[in-house]
Amino acid sequence: MTATEHPPAYKYVGTRPIRHDGYDKVIGKARFAADLNLPGQLHGAIHRSPHAHAKILSIDTSAAEAMPGVKVVVTGDDFPALDPKNPNFDLAANIIARGVAYYHGHAIAAVAANTKPEAQAAAAAIKVEYELLPAVLSIDESMADGAPLVNETNHTKFVPPGEPSNLSTITNLDRGDVDDALAAADVVIEREFDCAHVHQGYIEPHACVVDTGPDGKTSVWCSSQGHFRVRSMTADVLGWDKSRVKVTPAEIGGGFGGKTTVYLEPLAARLSEKAGKPVKMVMSREEVLRATGPAPEAKMKIKIGATNDGELTAIDGWMAYGVGAFGDMAGLIGAMSVASYKFPNLRMETYTALTNTPKSAAYRAPSAPHAAFAIESVVDEVALELGMDPIELRLKNAAVEGDLTAMGMPHPRVGLVECLEALKASDHYNSEVPEGAARGVAVGFWFNIGEESSATVNLNEDGTATVLTGSPDIGGSRASMALMAAERLGIDVYSITPVVADTEAVGFTDVTEGSRATFATGKAVVQACDMIIDELKKRAASIMSVDVDQVAWVDGAAVSAGHGGGEGGEPLTLAAITAQAKRTGGPLTATASLNAAGAGPSFAVHCADISVDEETGVVSVLRYTAVQDAGTAIHPSYVEGQFQGGSVQGIGWALNEEYIYNADGVMDNASFLDYRIPVASDLPLIETIIVEVPNPAHPYGVRGVGETGIVPPMATIANAINAATGVRMTSLPMSPPKLLSALNKRSK
Amino acid sequence: MSLGKEMSLKKMSRTHVNCTINGDEVDFLTTDATSLLDALRDEVGLTGAKEGCGTGDCGACSVLVDGRIQCSCLIFAPEAEGRHITTVEGMADGEHLHPLQQTFLEGAALQCGICTPGFLLAAKALLDENPAPTETEIRYGLAGNLCRCTGYDKIIRAVQEAAVQLKGA
Ligand code: FES
Numbered sequence A: 001m002t003a004t005e006h007p008p009a010y011k012y013v014g015t016r017p018i019r020h021d022g023y024d025k026v027i028g029k030a031r032f033a034a035d036l037n038l039p040g041q042l043h044g045a046i047h048r049s050p051h052a053h054a055k056i057l058s059i060d061t062s063a064a065e066a067m068p069g070v071k072v073v074v075t076g077d078d079f080p081a082l083d084p085k086n087p088n089f090d091l092a093a094n095i096i097a098r099g100v101a102y103y104h105g106h107a108i109a110a111v112a113a114n115t116k117p118e119a120q121a122a123a124a125a126i127k128v129e130y131e132l133l134p135a136v137l138s139i140d141e142s143m144a145d146g147a148p149l150v151n152e153t154n155h156t157k158f159v160p161p162g163e164p165s166n167l168s169t170i171t172n173l174d175r176g177d178v179d180d181a182l183a184a185a186d187v188v189i190e191r192e193f194d195c196a197h198v199h200q201g202y203i204e205p206h207a208c209v210v211d212t213g214p215d216g217k218t219s220v221w222c223s224s225q226g227h228f229r230v231r232s233m234t235a236d237v238l239g240w241d242k243s244r245v246k247v248t249p250a251e252i253g254g255g256f257g258g259k260t261t262v263y264l265e266p267l268a269a270r271l272s273e274k275a276g277k278p279v280k281m282v283m284s285r286e287e288v289l290r291a292t293g294p295a296p297e298a299k300m301k302i303k304i305g306a307t308n309d310g311e312l313t314a315i316d317g318w319m320a321y322g323v324g325a326f327g328d329m330a331g332l333i334g335a336m337s338v339a340s341y342k343f344p345n346l347r348m349e350t351y352t353a354l355t356n357t358p359k360s361a362a363y364r365a366p367s368a369p370h371a372a373f374a375i376e377s378v379v380d381e382v383a384l385e386l387g388m389d390p391i392e393l394r395l396k397n398a399a400v401e402g403d404l405t406a407m408g409m410p411h412p413r414v415g416l417v418e419c420l421e422a423l424k425a426s427d428h429y430n431s432e433v434p435e436g437a438a439r440g441v442a443v444g445f446w447f448n449i450g451e452e453s454s455a456t457v458n459l460n461e462d463g464t465a466t467v468l469t470g471s472p473d474i475g476g477s478r479a480s481m482a483l484m485a486a487e488r489l490g491i492d493v494y495s496i497t498p499v500v501a502d503t504e505a506v507g508f509t510d511v512t513e514g515s516r517a518t519f520a521t522g523k524a525v526v527q528a529c530d531m532i533i534d535e536l537k538k539r540a541a542s543i544m545s546v547d548v549d550q551v552a553w554v555d556g557a558a559v560s561a562g563h564g565g566g567e568g569g570e571p572l573t574l575a576a577i578t579a580q581a582k583r584t585g586g587p588l589t590a591t592a593s594l595n596a597a598g599a600g601p602s603f604a605v606h607c608a609d610i611s612v613d614e615e616t617g618v619v620s621v622l623r624y625t626a627v628q629d630a631g632t633a634i635h636p637s638y639v640e641g642q643f644q645g646g647s648v649q650g651i652g653w654a655l656n657e658e659y660i661y662n663a664d665g666v667m668d669n670a671s672f673l674d675y676r677i678p679v680a681s682d683l684p685l686i687e688t689i690i691v692e693v694p695n696p697a698h699p700y701g702v703r704g705v706g707e708t709g710i711v712p713p714m715a716t717i718a719n720a721i722n723a724a725t726g727v728r729m730t731s732l733p734m735s736p737p738k739l740l741s742a743l744n745k746r747s748k
Numbered sequence B: 001m002s003l004g005k006e007m008s009l010k011k012m013s014r015t016h017v018n019c020t021i022n023g024d025e026v027d028f029l030t031t032d033a034t035s036l037l038d039a040l041r042d043e044v045g046l047t048g049a050k051e052g053c054g055t056g057d058c059g060a061c062s063v064l065v066d067g068r069i070q071c072s073c074l075i076f077a078p079e080a081e082g083r084h085i086t087t088v089e090g091m092a093d094g095e096h097l098h099p100l101q102q103t104f105l106e107g108a109a110l111q112c113g114i115c116t117p118g119f120l121l122a123a124k125a126l127l128d129e130n131p132a133p134t135e136t137e138i139r140y141g142l143a144g145n146l147c148r149c150t151g152y153d154k155i156i157r158a159v160q161e162a163a164v165q166l167k168g169a
């Protein structure tokens, strides 16, 4: 359901065509990275650290090298030492250890052999001597005075370089007078929270095939959210020029932020270079869980003051994010995500702390879900204390255009109020809470980003168009690009072929993250279409023998008042113009590129009805509604899909998902059996309401929608659990044993 | 330590397997340690079945073996001898998509599409056995298949819609 209707002017934008790449994906023909094979390819495998923190004294690869089928073995010594100032310094150290293993599962060596079993056997036969170093395994340990160093190369960012530190960022934001405001508040609520590491959980493990030729030219086929970034990261880690590497995107089996970085490609490239043959590498699920980016863990303390009539006057927050063994900006980004309410007085102190666990990677609205879990839980407590409806309290304080985020940036036009109103008017919110159940609501925010994109539009002789972009299609973006091009050019959406082109066939395009593809790449597509319409008008003017100013582009055709003698002649369709391209100046093609500003932030409000089994601590989600501002929904089905997917990942985060580490820093649940993500029988339908408050910075009003959906669910469910049981859960996940123990404490 | 599957080093002798795949008689050579999933993908060249876990926990590798839904990562390839196997490549009837394939497309029941082959086959097995399942029956029938993108909502609706269409057919 869409809460706000489009201006009726759009013919294609807002419709729901079958996606162009859909057929291949339902008949098993779509090629994901692990589906690709090159003639003569070798198979790679990785030897990983069995320790959470250890000095590597020696690596003996001789036994492995002597094994059947084994062609080459590489270690950290086969990779250049990067300058610590290189932005990919930490990435390179994560891809293969040089001297120190920083977490259990850290890659130590890689093997290429004729078959995968041979490569795996050889990887297992590599002998490494270690000297154990103290492992720091929690945020508390990391931040304690005199804590051992997690990573001796880490220095706190944005401050004058000092001693190595376990802190990567320290951010202090301050406005107004928090202490005075809290002292004057009628109600003050303070709670402490924590969240465990969770994984993005894409179903497709990381995979690539890499072929380095004798001329050094390297071709990479892989699954990623951005093949230009794969190119630059791979080249940097190897000390190569970027142009040496060509990256062709395979279909990608989910990413959610976790495939905005690389793990395998530089290893496969070096193996391929040394062996003189293509090398294929595919991770196992266990490797995905042990060695690729989880979202950070976090600890938070949030204090909020309010007046009796429900004005939120102050927030005093402390948040620390644990990001694994390498520098990261999770704390800073967490601070940036505090933006839903006006809060005239604000103090936000955030930290990014290192631990000897895998390097964190982005996961949908990175850092925001943790902060929202804490803040939205406390806001709920304030509403309860004041006896106010939770939507009314939020409406009263909701950020609108001009209000400042925690970072002090004024919001552009945003749709939080509209989302809250839409939930208030919804069938769900107006329904009786079912017998034995309880209801919770919470808000989420993500700022979205723009960045660089390119697009090329080629018109074909038959009047169709090919639209090339560099944004991988993770969840329907080809269809969105085609819809925007169809709308602009005035031709049918199926006359457009949207193509995700390789790094040598389209201009530079940043990674698909920050909900930017439909916004920024879409903007480039529209711009290229506008350029080509200008050219079409010129060609039409020459065919019609009229002045170009007299030609307008209407509904896929050039029309001219002057043509045919005053009255206006037959419109000249796009197909009629392309058919005559040869004699009017040659093929019609246009390329646009931009650094998009004005990505509109997207707000969401979620509502859940849940029941709690007090015997087992199991929470059942009975009904769930996600309301979110999409600006304009280009393809509403895929917008709903983003809301639904984000909601369910959040439900998993809320109720079940967590990394369980033993005392040695070894993940105890590194499989989909033990790291349990939601399945169909755990869930109800996820109702969606698309709110459309157009983003003025996009020609069709698009705001990114990919990320905000994961922000509200944890607090939504925590608030519902509190309503059901009177127990405030402050630790994620709110798994049955934790909830049961909280319920038992309550009854005492 | 290697985190991958440990495999025996000795050169395995290869077994000749005869079976029916998507209606065609097929034979291939495989080792006793090879999974049906790897044999389908690497020996037969059908890459529609995907590996999401290799341990029977995600359903991305689902195929029908004599009409029953199975994780092909948990079956040794030689066990396929004499069996009828259906993979996603065999669901359409020539040009005509199976109603489930059509309703998945129309209902946007796939985002990345990596889980889609497994879901289509699991849903087919479910509807073959129970042509008019309730929402709850669909949810339990598909509980062995993980999807991380869609939240399952549109998958459930697509299966419901296909059930209606198949009944009308
Ligand atoms: S790959 Fe077989 S169940 Fe996951």
Ligand code: FES
Pocket (backbone or CB within 6 Å): A203, A253, A254, B109, B110, B111, B112, B113, B114, B115, B116, B146, B147, B148, B149, B150
């Ligand atoms: S569509 Fe991506 S996992 Fe299901």
